[in-house]
Amino acid sequence: MSRWILVLNAGSSSLKFALVNGTTAEESFSGLAECLGAGDARVTFHSEHGNQTLPISDGAMETAISMMMEKLPLDRHPVAIGHRVVHGGERFRQAVLIDDDVLAGIDVCSSLAPLHNPANLQGIAAARRLFPDLPQVAVFDTAFHSGLPEKAYHYAIPIELYDKFGVRRYGFHGTSHHYVAMQAADILHRSFNETQVISAHLGNGCSVTAVKSGQSIDTSMGMTPLEGVVMGTRSGDVDPGIIFWLAEQQAMSVEEIGDLLNKKSGLLGLSTLSNDMRTLEEASANGHQGAQLAIDVFCYRLAKTISALTVGLDRLDALIFTGGIGENSRLIRQTVTDQLALLNLFSDPDKNANNGDNTKGHIERDGSVPILVIPTDEEYMIASQTLALI
Ligand code: AMP
Numbered sequence: 001m002s003r004w005i006l007v008l009n010a011g012s013s014s015l016k017f018a019l020v021n022g023t024t025a026e027e028s029f030s031g032l033a034e035c036l037g038a039g040d041a042r043v044t045f046h047s048e049h050g051n052q053t054l055p056i057s058d059g060a061m062e063t064a065i066s067m068m069m070e071k072l073p074l075d076r077h078p079v080a081i082g083h084r085v086v087h088g089g090e091r092f093r094q095a096v097l098i099d100d101d102v103l104a105g106i107d108v109c110s111s112l113a114p115l116h117n118p119a120n121l122q123g124i125a126a127a128r129r130l131f132p133d134l135p136q137v138a139v140f141d142t143a144f145h146s147g148l149p150e151k152a153y154h155y156a157i158p159i160e161l162y163d164k165f166g167v168r169r170y171g172f173h174g175t176s177h178h179y180v181a182m183q184a185a186d187i188l189h190r191s192f193n194e195t196q197v198i199s200a201h202l203g204n205g206c207s208v209t210a211v212k213s214g215q216s217i218d219t220s221m222g223m224t225p226l227e228g229v230v231m232g233t234r235s236g237d238v239d240p241g242i243i244f245w246l247a248e249q250q251a252m253s254v255e256e257i258g259d260l261l262n263k264k265s266g267l268l269g270l271s272t273l274s275n276d277m278r279t280l281e282e283a284s285a286n287g288h289q290g291a292q293l294a295i296d297v298f299c300y301r302l303a304k305t306i307s308a309l310t311v312g313l314d315r316l317d318a319l320i321f322t323g324g325i326g327e328n329s330r331l332i333r334q335t336v337t338d339q340l341a342l343l344n345l346f347s348d349p350d351k352n353a354n355n356g357d358n359t360k361g362h363i364e365r366d367g368s369v370p371i372l373v374i375p376t377d378e379e380y381m382i383a384s385q386t387l388a389l390i
Contacts, residue, residue: 004028005383006078006134008065010123012115013037015064018379019076022387025380028076033064045071062126069130080135081127082386084175084378085120086225087113088140089166095143095385098124098136106138112166112223137386144174147215152312155222169227171219173201176376177209178216180322183374187360188317196313198306201376202332203323204232204275208302210309217312220305226261229305230298232275235265237301270294277325277332299332303339310343318370319345327375328355333363337371344369 003023009016018030033043033056041059045052045068056063072078083098089109096102103121110117120138128136153169154162161167177199185195193214200208206229209219220228220236230236238261246252246260260269268275271294273283283291310316319340320326321333330353337347348365351357356373364371 002077002079003387004076004078005386006072006081006127006131007084007379007382007386008081008123008127009084010061010119012119015043015061015123017065017068019072019078020379020383022380022383025377025383027379029071029073030379031068031071033061033068035059036061036064043067047071047073061122062130065123065126065130078131078134080137080386080390081131082137082139082382083120083124083127084141084382085124085138086116086141086172087170088138088142088146089170090146092138092140093143093146095137095139095389097389098128098138102138112170135390137389139175139382139385141172141174142170144178145171145209145216145219148218149312152218167223169219169222171207171209171216172221172225173205173207173209174216175378175381176201176322177207177211177219179378179381180320180374180376181209181211184318184320184372187362187372187374188370190317195317196315197318197320198309198313198316199320199322200302200306200326200336201323202302202321202325202329205234206231206236206302206323206325208305208309210312212313218309220309229302230270230294231266232277233263233266233268235261235269267294267298270297277329281329281331295332295335299335300339302332303336306336306340307343316343316369318372319343320372320374322374322376327373330355333371333373345371347371 003021005020005022007018007020013036015033018027020027029047031045035041037059041056042053043056043064085106087109089112091105106121180199181197182192184197185192196212198210205225207221209216226234228236243257246257271280271290273291274280280291280294284295325332333352334347337345346365346368347363352363356363361373363373
């Protein structure tokens with residue numbers, strides 16, 4: 001049987017796709033549709049023949065998927081489609097084959113993730129129409145965190161909000177944390193169930209997770225991806241009192257405050273320059289004070305969160321860095337680990353400068369708890385979980 005899985009990640013105005021071998025992790029074809037719903041909607045294909053960008057005449061996600069269908073390599077027909085779905089609520093604790101009942105369940109979770117789940121559903125609906133014969137699987141960003149203990153997932157607010165509406169911490173980036181934690185267990189020659197690590201997924205969105213006994217036991221994101229550490233444009237944790245202050249003293253609406261905390265804060269808000277860490281590193285090296293402040297706050301809060309998340313562990317087998325920043329930024333890894341000496345975490349400047357030693361991504365110096373740089377591969381995780389279900 002073919003092992004090729006089409007992996008789809010549908011957002012509100014974008015669609016990422018990749019054709020991935022669910023056994024070997026080989027990726028043979030991938031791409032991105034952007035600006036969906038707008039006049040300049042376009043889709044870019046990456047394959048062994050190079051890159052190609054084409055306009056999407058009506059800007060529709062379904063058109064983007066049908067354009068992609070025509071480009072799929074003929075000898076690698078997918079046997080199933082794996083969809084990334086952001087919020088699985090309390091119902092979806094692992095990946096599932098999609099049927100009408102599952103679709104209704106994902107729709108129920110939309111109230112918890114109004115920015116994400118409706119777009120995921122749109123992608124699933126379009127793929128079901130265009131590939132009616134292929135099984136489709138939903139892989140949830142929240143699933144790896146579904147075993148969080150009660151003490152980690154409750155907010156200290158009236159319990160009826162949880163009982164009636166499911167207001168609690170769920171966590172995200174689960175597919176990525178799960179993947180890198182399994183890789184770390186391999187690298188450390190331990191069984192996954194007996195590995196205790198902290199993983200820091202640092203991309204445009206950032207989160208930190210403590211992994212023990214093969215599952216997430218605590219994580220920095222909450223009911224929504226806004227909680228936790230500083231991100232590209234999201235604030236991470238703030239005093240909720242600021243929200244009342246903005247409403248009462250600055251007469252801001254709920255929408256304006258949501259926009260401020262989700263899209264104008266984080267690295268962008270602090271630096272007034274950019275949400276992009278590469279840009280900030282260059283600017284701070286050239287003396288830009290805002291960029292330096294953004295990097296300082298990002299690293300300090302990240303170190304503080306890593307440290308806090310160790311309380312649920314019996315020991316620390318490794319700290320993992322992943323995501324665009326975690327995999328590439330020597331400066332951020334160094335600045336974070338420099339503040340974690342109490343946990344016996346010390347990076348080696350040479351290994352760190354090379355994004356890890358040649359073989360296994362170690363960047364710690366002798367005598368330190370292992371610090372690992374592990375490239376994440378969410379597409380492969382989605383493909384392998386999809387393959388396992390069909
Ligand atoms: P992701 O969302 O995982 O693609 O990560 C995007 C983030 O990674 C952006 O903030 C990029 O600036 C950052 N990034 C990528 N490469 C580098 C690099 N070489 N140095 C610092 N940051 C980087």
